Amino acid sequence: MSTELERNQQEIGVEVTEDELEALIGDRALRRDDHLNAPGFVIRPDDVQDVLFDLRDEAGFDHLSCLTAQQYEDRYESIYHMKKYADPTQEVSIVVPTSVDNPVSQSAEPVFRTADWHEREAFDLVGIDYEGHPDPRRILLPETWQGHPLSKDYDQEQPQVVTLAEHANPIQPDHHDEESDTMFLNIGPHHPATHGVLHVKTVLDGETVVDIDPDIGYLHRCEEQMCQQGTYRHQIMPYPDRWDYVSAGLLNEWAYARTAEDLADIEVPEYAQIIRTMGAELCRIASHFLALGTFCLDVYGDFNAVFQYSFRDREVVQDILEDLTGQRLMFNYFRLGGVAWDLPEPRDEFIEKTRDFLDELPAKISEYNDLVTGNEIFQVRCNNTGVLDPDLAKSYGCTGPVARASGIDYDLRRDDPYGYYENLEWDVITRQGCDNYARVLCRMEEVEESAKIIEQCLDLLEDWPEDDREIQANVPRTLKPDPDTEIYRAVEGAKGELGIYIRSDGTDKPARFKIRSPCFHNLSSLGEISEGDFIPDLIASLGSLDIVLGEVDR
Amino acid sequence: MSSDKPRQEIYDSTAPSTDTREARMGAGPDDRFNSKLREAFGASPFILTKFDQFMNWVRGNSMFMLQFGIACCSIEMIHTYAIKHDLDRFGAGVPRASPRQADVMIVPGTIVSKFGPRMKRVYDQMPEPKFVVGMGSCTISGGPFQEGYNVVKGAEEIIPVDIHVPGCPPRPEALIYGVAKLQERIRNGETSPVVVKPYELEQFGDLPKDELIQKLADDIDEEDLVMRYNWADSP
Known part of the structure; x- marks a missing residue:
């Protein structure tokens, strides 16, 4: 390759x-x-x-x-x-x-x-x-599905039959292939180590993974259809929260906001962009904490200290986000042309609370470093496992921390600037390790960078003149972009490049709404990075890719 | 004890007055507690209850949850297990990864056609008595995705649900309230009526031979378990 x-x-x-x-x-x-x-x-x-x-x-x-x-x-x-x-x-x-x-x-x-x-x-x-496709099967829907749901002549009312055979019990019939003496093993779809409902069909030779086939679609809840049924102005925005549901809501909302704003040519006030930037980075921190916590769950075992610590810190972030948006998880805070409301009153209290969190963050990070990344056993466990070669990463379309941990210097916040990022001082983290360890470290360092961004946003928000706090641009009540306009825009989500393609047909609903999910691409590289490793390393690699099935399956 | 006089034993000895059977067999106002059982048990403390009630009390206070996440709600479910909310305080916070060791299943998220048969199987694998908490709007009706071509309109279409916790997603506090309500019902020995005829796992050969079944006959073995979704009949 x-x-x-x-x-x-x-x-x-x-x-x-x-x-x-x-x-x-x-x-x-x-x-x-x-x-x-x-x-x-x-x-x-x-x-x-x-x-x-x-x-x-x-x-x-x-x-x-x-x-x-x-x-x-x-x-x-x-x-x-x-x-x-x-x-x-x-x-x-x-x-x-x-x-x-x-x-x-x-x-x-x-x-x-x-x-x-x-x-x-x-x-x-x-x-x-x-x-010429090497493997022309269905991917999201069951093999026995009738029709193609996003085609014009699909009848949603027709009955469907779904088999259980594809989840064959690995122990019941003898899966030992007589010639090569391998064993077939189902991992998932309801196993907690798969971070949701992923089904990995694994072929083992002893303890070594010979071949894997990720079987996705257990959470395919028709997000694209839902978005195509909603009107631009308000009805689509709640759905992005539910793609990457690991607190990354604002990052996802930004993907839709950016695409629709560029499509309809809406200018967002600077003040709203700063609030957006701050909120999005808080989401990134919450999301990376969960990635760290669940990765340790995969590597160390049942509900352990690191997991509880990371959830303790997530609670703090979620409290701040709740103060800002009114919800813990599904924020629905962005609007086309701005955000729903200004910082909560009293402002000083909110800003102080957020500052307190940022002040405590370095101590927490060093605690994590003591517990996790500085731990010799952890290092032995994660170094040189799940190695993702940079060229392969590019070929599989990997983005986000997965790509950056393979030395690919790619971050849309800097390379394709949006929001307020280009006016702030921060760095893109890259690591050359290409392995599970590098991916974990990369996320932890990104948390520190996000903290820097939030700090600067808070400074700006604090000093912003009171009569100039414009949170929303003037957007028509019914948004009807010009017919036959097509646009593809992406933002840097917590997991990588989250892109949206919209084609408008002159009505107030998109004619086609396509979501480019970073997890979908990152997950597709799983076979490449885990074949040849031991089966515990497969679980670790899966954890370090940090997938969210809601976004993989959409 | 309404007597003004101090009890005799206070003068006699400082040893606990309950340490012998004789001491427990009090005279005077205390003898109302004397019974055959007291005679039999002597100094050992005991309580009287019905066995059923006792079992219900035990069940309600020691619930093993099935540890599995489906969608967004699972994040809030994990927060419910983790510190701050700590579901374990209520005797319901030991997640088990295997359905064979679990007695409560929290269904945390949207159920789609491909996952339906799998969830049914997991539910069937749980030992009796088993309980289900439906978490979030998706398990009530399909929630925000109800109109989707692939979305099962509520967990009750597949398995019986005891408690519905509304919200998208419900806060951890709401889930704790739902679990507490479930415990209350279990303690009182209440069960939930099944009101929907659920989708069943059937052998493919047993399905009525209509157009769709004939079309699929080449792909699916007669003995394979399948779930047939009649979307037109969904609420």
Whole structure:
């Protein structure tokens, strides 16, 4: 794989102009179909690999951020949203239309490994077939499902039959394969070590993991359909809270807010952006604490001290967030064009409370370092397990702390700035370890960086003139973006790049709402990082990827 | 004891007056407690109750929860177990990872079609008597996802639920209240009526042979357990 990804390093990061792109794609572009965020080129279904290889190797677009599939009246369409890890503001969309009668398109899997899961999802929900795909199965819905729910002619009332056979009891029949003497083991879907309802079909040779197949979809609760049924202005915002539900609500809401604001051209007041930035970083801290606590749960065993400590600290963050937003977990605090309300009164008390938390944080972090990362046994347990090679990470579309712990310097807060981040002093944490230990350390250090950001936001909020505290821009009551506008925007969520694609059709509801989930990509690399390791390391690797099934399955 | 006079034993000895059977067999106002049982037990303390009541009291005060998380509510459920809220104070905070050791299942989240059969199986694996606390709106009706093509409209479509805790998600305090209510019901020996005919796990061969079943006949073995969702009949 690494040889396949070898490319001219100098070219990465060099700005590719639209003319150069046009020249590169050349005759293969049937026409242009520009999106608000990127130039778009329409190509033939059998040119997909060709074009993507050229874009990756010649122009440096090494990040297949998202694949959106959708059905129009007269055609199906797959959109490959491509970016560069070195500079995510350079984007290009490759649009591949296919006919309604025979929706077959070439698979992009040989170019980007991440296309594997993406195309399975597109087949599952929309019904496009990808020719040459190595594993054309459904991914989110059960194998026996009838129809493709996001296609136009789907009947939601039809009965469905779901089997229990795919969760075969591993002990009952003899799973020992006579030739190679391996054993099949189901992990999950209701086991606590899977962080939710993930089902990992594992083949073991002794204690070594030979092959795994993550089986997802046990929490596929139709988030995209829900968002397509809601109106832009108010009805969609509650749902992002429920994608990554580990207190990362505000980070997710920001993904929707950013996309919809760019789509409808809404300017957010500076004051509201500072509140957003502060709230989002508090969420990141809460989320990383949970990641640490549950990781220790996976590594150390049952409800232990570290777990209880991290939940103690999460409670403090949740209290602050509750003061700010009125809810502990599902905040629903952002509005298009701003936030729901100003800091709670009395302001001083809120600011002081938050400062107290920040003041105590360094002591807590050093406590964690004593307990966890400085612990020799922990180090032995986590060093050099679950190694994720940077090139592989890119090919799988990994982002967030998972990518940064593999030395990929990629953080949308800095590289594709939004909110108030570019005016603040903070650093992007990267580590070169590539292993479970590096991922844990990376998250802990990010907590410190988030604390720095909150500190600066508090200073700004405290001194902000009282007559200039504008929390909401003027947004029309019914939001109807121009018909046929398409946009893909991403923010840095707690787990990585959380992107949203919206196509508007001139009504007050999106015609297509696609969520690019960082956990989905991070999880897809699990097989790569845990095969060959021992089975306890598989559990540790799963914990260090820090997935949330609500976001994987959506 | 209404007598003004100090009791004799206070003068006689400082030893506890309950240390012999004879001492317990008091005379005068105390003899109302004398009984055959007292004669039999002597100095050992005892209480009288009905066995059923005793069992209910024990069940209510020592509940082993099934440790499994589904969705958002599981985060608040973990907070309920963890410090600050500490469900263990109420005799209900020992999560067991295996359904065979658990007697209460908190259903913390949205149930989708793929998870339904699995949850039914886990519920069936729990030993009797077993209780279910439905946590959050999704387990009541499907909650915010009710209109989804893949979402089961409430946990009661699959397993019987004793206590519904509303909220999206309920606060830890609300879950504790729900668990306390469940304990109260268990102590009083109350059961919940099953009001919905739930989806069952059936052998594929037993399903009525309609169009869908015939279509799937090649893919599914006759003996495989399946759950058939009739979405059109859902509330």
